[in-house]
Amino acid sequence: MKPSLAAKLLQVLSPWCNAPAWHIAFSGGLDSTVLLHLLANLANTESLPPLRAIHVHHGLQAAADAWPAHCQSTCDSLGVPLRVMHVQVQPGASLERAARDARYQVFTEVTGTGEVLLTGQHRDDQAETLLFRLLRGAGVRGLAAMPLQRPLAAGCLVRPLLDVSRAELEAYAEAHQLKWIEDPSNADSRFSRNYLRHRVLPVLTERWPQTTASLARTAEHLSEAQDLLDELAQMDLRAANQFSPFSWLHLPSLALAPLRELTDARQRNALRHWLTPLTRLPDSDHWASWHSLRDAKDDAQPLWRLADGDLHRCGERIWWLPSTWSDFSDASVSWPDPQNPLELPGNGQVQLTGRVPGGPLTIRYRQGGEILAVPGRGRRDLKRLLNESGLPGCVRGRLPLLYQGEQLLGAPSLAGLWPAPSDEWQLHWMPQTCDQGLS
Template sequence: MSLLDRLHARLERQPLTRHWRVGFSGGLDSTVLLYLFARLREHGLPGDLQAVHVHHGLQAAADAWVEHCTQVCQKLAVPLDTLHVHADGAASLERAAREARYAAFAQVLPQDGCLVLGQHRDDQLETLLQRLVRGAGVKGLAGMPETRSLVAGRLWRPLLDEPRSALLAYAEAEGLDWIEDPSNADTRLDRNYLRHEVLPRLRDRWPGVDQVMARGARHLAEADELLGELADLDLQRARCVDHGFAWIPLPNLALAPLQALSEARQRNALRAWLDPLTRQPDSAHWAGWQAVCEAGAASDPLWRLEGGQVRRGAGRIWWVPDAWQVAPQSLAITGQETSLKLAGNGRLNFLEQAAESGWRIGYRQGGERLFVPGRGSRELKRLFNEQGVPPFLRGRLPLLWRGDELLAVANLPGLDGLPGGGRLEWQPADGMGGFELG
């Protein structure tokens, strides 16, 4: 069976797709893939076909590569979309370029579209070895998935079971031209070192190592799928516990169900929970979770991760994004308002009673007191403690003042009443794009 026939057989097992986007760098892999899809189009490929080239600007020849890709696409009558990106390589240029590339792909992928990439089995083996020497867990050692979701569509690597030699043979038989990236020979880069120095020796020693490692990756992918199902069960138990702060628009979990799990299951559940929120912590960084999990109820531990923190409060753990670390700004009220936009802190509504000119919105500084009907003047700190207000929330709760008199605290039952009988309602910003920040 030819390479085209094998691709066609795999295509028949894929969901119906109307928008095909081929990641096209101009190198061997993507060139073969684009030609194959152009042939599939001749045989009735449903939907539109378009190539996408990402211009990183990291090589002097990058502009020439765009011209090469343009000529190839004109020859095949395939539209080409060229995307210019900037890779911030402060930590790892390879990783930064990859992240910029996938972000660009995600932006141009249509609803229900499929991004097709040309990674092959040799790429998979390099990925496995690279992750192994970095101490990756089950998910990492499962390698690159053949398919996964990508924003409103999906990503597919149809050549992942094909060796590079099969792609090279096809390209030579068809007389294709492709770009040779000179950086691919630089063995100072980890992936290139594995490709040129390590894998050839492994193959000399164990001729069947490619198939064995690919099979091992599939086994680990199955194990990762089972761990994902277990995480879903554990997270479901931690999510279904009711609490009194459902109006806080931050991801959260009940702590007690997590504490009842073994340490390994805790980490497994938290990896799944954190996956859409932040970069996964490395092994040493999990000490931060232990501090949060084991701290006393009266303490305020935090686990700092990229883009935010995991905090405790009200018997739960919360993902608190970095935007919540910025102190909100006070606001003077100059008219009879019923709704106020708070800079960086969502929106404040005056229910059943409009605000009065001269009132102001402030935030906790310490030492505040509030008159509570039937109880007299009480320290705000004590009132927060009585209602179990999470520590990370206390500095963001809008306080309504008239001169030096604290009138109300938004959203807290018994403390949110306005002088005329209305109520102060706060709709917080989530700091992650779901609610406006001002």
């Protein structure tokens, strides 16, 4: 006997039954209305986490102004509390993407530690996603389409209806006499997904009735293939994740030599895996920049600009610098109270320990030609000291220098590669991304 929709839903959600709360993304459309109704009824007979509905009002069309009231009425009848969240959709090339970004920003904000956000995407949505991404030339990760679950803030996003067809949802809604919102924009074929839904998939289904089920199954196969690629990437990255003497920077970095031993395809796979949590990935045409960075001469300092930061190469190591590092200002900063730490704009903080030097103190940054007194070695050119230390070039301009008037008193010692400038005091630097500083 075929299990009921409620039984299927309960089985899919069983791993999250001990979550502190379940949030339902409730647009008021067919999918989320059926999901909310199923969960509210299950809560009467099963031990479920507290249910809460979230309606995001995008303000993109006049008809949407009536939707919060409809959603409130539905939630009241089911005994589920509702939060209506208003968002401002940023204009851009893709209105669909901008609305999605605004919506998921809300979902991130409301999902607490260990909590679950439930959305109503179903099998037909999965088929549309696969076809849409296929036409855009996506790789395996993109063609794996929507996963059943993924991390969201400190919790998890779950799509429990991915194995349920739209026809099943319609049958359930009609059987329970549910009312839902029909978004007028869903009929507008100017939007790519609507074009696929109304103009392409019906033609394919007429010839191949199992089209949506087959496409969804293909997405599952590709998801498994992506899992295998991720395992291979983790194996390949173990050697490249070898110890860095500059771990105190807390910047992601990889040794280049182990990557060079891999084929080009495995290099790209490893880097995609490594970069995925850091930035939006480049398309295929932009991977030539990786080859330029990898093959540059040893004394070069090439960089690869990506959507959310830059990948730098310094010697035989590559470093990820997030775009937030661009907020750094190299203007001098006076230190009126050196007994307390000094915040540096976009560059963490510095602190003096020991006997604090007298006189007005300032923090400045390299201009070139600085000479530093090094105990046991006399006066040394700072540039040469930095070259000896191997400090990544992309960080050297951020090294704070302590001045007394126009006199350079010292710089933070680099991991013991040169001694502290004085036995009486030490300058400690804690970069903005560090949990531990450098003295």
